[in-house]
Amino acid sequence: MTAAVGIVCKAPRAGASKTRLSPLVGAELATELSRCFITDIAATIEALPPDIASRGYAVFAPADAEAEIRALLPEGFGAICQHHAAFGEVLSRANSALLAAGHDCVLLVNSDSPTLPSSMLIDAIGRLRKDGDRCVLGPAIDGGYYLIGLKAPHRRIFEDIEWSTSRVREQSLERAVEIGLPVETLPLWYDVDDVESFGWLKSELAGLPPPFLDRPGNSPNATRALFDTMLSARADANVERRS
Numbered sequence: 475m476t477a478a479v480g481i482v483c484k485a486p487r488a489g490a491s492k493t494r495l496s497p498l499v500g501a502e503l504a505t506e507l508s509r510c511f512i513t514d515i516a517a518t519i520e521a522l523p524p525d526i527a528s529r530g531y532a533v534f535a536p537a538d539a540e541a542e543i544r545a546l547l548p549e550g551f552g553a554i555c556q557h558h559a560a561f562g563e564v565l566s567r568a569n570s571a572l573l574a575a576g577h578d579c580v581l582l583v584n585s586d587s588p589t590l591p592s593s594m595l596i597d598a599i600g601r602l603r604k605d606g607d608r609c610v611l612g613p614a615i616d617g618g619y620y621l622i623g624l625k626a627p628h629r630r631i632f633e634d635i636e637w638s639t640s641r642v643r644e645q646s647l648e649r650a651v652e653i654g655l656p657v658e659t660l661p662l663w664y665d666v667d668d669v670e671s672f673g674w675l676k677s678e679l680a681g682l683p684p685p686f687l688d689r690p691g692n693s694p695n696a697t698r699a700l701f702d703t704m705l706s707a708r709a710d711a712n713v714e715r716r717s
Contacts, residue, residue: 479580482565482585484585515587521592532546534556562637565632566627579625589675594661611660617641663687
């Protein structure tokens with residue numbers, strides 16, 4: 475048995491990455507943040523214990539971005555292009571493709587949670603490997619989810635969802651009820667995709683995690699290095715202004 479753990483991501487490109495953060499940090503830095511997030515999540519997946527039996531993937535778009543994405547991934551990761559317009563179709567097809575490749579279960583993880591603890595992934599895989607069909611959902615503070623895990627190709631759970639809204643998790647649970655699919659819920663976490671959540675990330679990296687987290691996050695080495703560079707550049711700019 476081998477679990478597939480896929481990072482759902484777009485190629486980090488200026489003007490198309492972290493657009494809600496761009497007004498705060500600028501398009502170039504937003505792009506660098508996107509690269510770091512993917513790198514850190516991939517490192518978390520690669521570091522899962524061998525007895526978990528897992529393989530990492532990138533579920534990426536657009537179609538011409540494979541080289542860019544693979545440059546951010548550890549050796550041995552797979553890459554699946556999913557460039558369909560509808561996000562639900564991306565998730566559904568990726569889940570079906572990874573199950574068809576022979577994996578016993580699939581986790582699809584967003585690319586916006588660089589400090590996501592590896593314990594969440596281990597917990598999700600363990601729940602999916604219990605007897606009986608089920609869905610595992612990792613709820614995000616914004617009403618969506620940072621992770622969805624399945625062991626069968628349940629297309630319906632991705633249909634009729636108002637993506638990028640606070641109703642995503644609620645509607646996904648409704649779809650699960652419709653098809654009689656039990657759902658197990660992981661602890662709450664957060665996506666970094668706007669000014670508020672960017673502040674949470676800064677606080678977490680400074681050792682002051684937001685109060686809704688019940689455990690420490692993984693240390694995101696690439697993201698932390700970028701933050702250190704940002705702070706250093708800001709300090710240099712302040713020195714120049716004073717002189």
